[in-house]
Amino acid sequence: MTALTLAAPAAAAGHRGAGRRLLAQAQFANSVGDGAYLVASAFYFAKVVGLPPAQIGIGLTAGWAVGMVAGVPLGHLADRRGPRGVAVTLAVATAVAVASFALVRSFVPFLLVTCLYGIAQTGLSAARQALLAGLVPPAERTSARAMLQATLNGGLAAGAGLGGIALWLDTPAAYTALFALDAAGFLVAAALLLRLPALRPAGGAVPSGKLTVLRDRPYALVTLINAVLLFYMPLLSVIVPLWIAGRTSAPSWVVAALLLVNTGSVLAFQVRVARRVRTLREASASVRRAGLMMLAACAVFALSPYGWPYLLLGAALLVWGEMLLAAGAWEISFGLAPDDRQGQYQGFFGTGTAVARMLGPVALTALVLGGGTLGWLALGAMFAAAGAAMAPAVRWARRSASRSAERA
Known part of the structure; x- marks a missing residue:
C-alpha cells in the first residue's frame, strides 16, 4: 500500500494535473527570490552588514550543516503528519528567515538566521519530494521532477536578473528589497501548496520515531555517490569565475554567458532528457554517462587559458552532465525508497546537496x-569514477530491498 494517499481516492486522477501545476507555480514563486538572493546576498552581508568574508563563510557553512542534520527528521515528520502541512509550515519558516536577514547587523544573529534558513530549506525540499511522490504515479515522477527543475531554473534566471539590478544600484534599500521579494515568494509558495489536495499517511504505516533510512546502508552508499557527483554545483558559481579571473584572459562578461548557457539548456532540454529514464537500469546508465560528461567538461575547462571559447564548450558539457545526473538521481532516489517512507528517504538523499554546498x-x-x-583532471576523474560506481550500488540496494520484502 502506498503510504501517502489522497483524502478522497476517487478524486486522485482529477487532482493530479492541478497538483503538478500548483507545485510548479510554487516552485517558480520562491525560485525568483532565490535567484536574486544567490546573486546579491554575499555583497549585502559584506557591504551592508559589514561581516568579514571568513564569518560569512562560517555562517553559511553552519547553516547548511544544521540543515543537513535536520532533513531526515523533517522528512519523517512529513511521512507521519502528511507532507502538505509540513511543506507549508517550512515555506513560511523560510520566509521568516529570509526577512530576518534584512535585520541582522552582527555575526551571532547572522549565524542563527542562517541555521533557520538551512533547516527550513532542507526540510522543505524533503516535504516537497514526498508531496510529489504522493501526487504523481511512480512511472511519471522523474518527468514531473524534471518539469519542476526546469521551472526552478527559469525562476532562478529571472531572479538573477533582478539581483543584477540590485548590484548595479548597490544601495542598502536595493538589497533589502531583494530580501523582501524572496520572503514574499516563499509566502506565495506556501499559499499555493496549501491549495494542493490533502495527503495523509496510511494508518500506522510509518512507526513514530523509526528512521529506517539511517540503517539502510545500500541507500546510504547511493546517496554518498550522488553527493560526490553534486560537487559540480559550485563550479559555475564559484570555481570557474575565480579560474577566469586568475588563469585566463577571458572578459568578465563570460561568467554571465556561462550561467546563461546553463539555465537556458536546463529550460530547453531537462524534461526531454528525463523522459528517457524510466527504470533503475536506465537511471544508473544516465548517471554513468553524467560522470563521463563531467570528466570531459573538466578537461575542456583546463584548456581555457589557451582560449576563452573553451569555457563555453566546457559549460555546455557540464550542463549536459548535470541534466543526465539529475534525471538518473531522481529515478534512483524515488525508486529505491519505500513508498511509506518517501519523506525521510528524500530528506536523507537531499543531504548530498547540503554537503556539496557546504564543502x-x-x-x-x-x-x-x-x-x-x-586539479581539473583529478576532479574529472572523481566524477567519472563516481558515475561508474552508481550501477553496482543500485544493484546492491535492489537486492537488499528484495530480501527485506521477502522477510516481511
Missing part, C-alpha cells in the same frame, strides 16, 4: 585553483 567551494578551490590542469 564544495572550499574543496574545489584548493583542488582546481591550487592544482591547475592536474
